[in-house]
Amino acid sequence: QVQLMEAGGGSVQAGGSLTLSCQVSARTHPNICMGWFRQTPGQAREGVANIYTYHGGATPFYDRSVKGRFAISVDNAQHTLYLQMDTLKSADTAVYYCTWYDPGPEACNFWNLRDRGVWGQGTQVTVSE
DSSP: OOOEEEEOOEEEETTOOEEEEEEESSOOOSSEEEEEEEEOTTSOOEEEEEEEEETTEEEEEEOTTTBTTEEEEEETTTTEEEEEEOSOOGGGOEEEEEEEEOOTTSOOSHHHHHHHOEEOOOEEEEEEO
């Protein structure tokens, strides 16, 4: 059974940075889809960034709300997924979850990750003005 463990959440002032990590108990490449979601109380979990790994590289995708501020990456040797978050805003405050999914022939996207992915336990990120 695949297990994921997030770390790196915390409190930061607006404009600051945080890096989240997600240790994965399974392979992270090739042909693996992983991502980060976030959730605030009373709201649905929303996709932040995802990444599809393949031989020799990876393809990231970002929600428009974080594009240019966040960067998703993966260290395949360490089986670790990262989310570098810069220029943080109070609107980024949420519990952040990582997720992993072996898509086979299916597309790597937020919908498939949400429906089929294995989830971590979440880590709180709080951004204060």
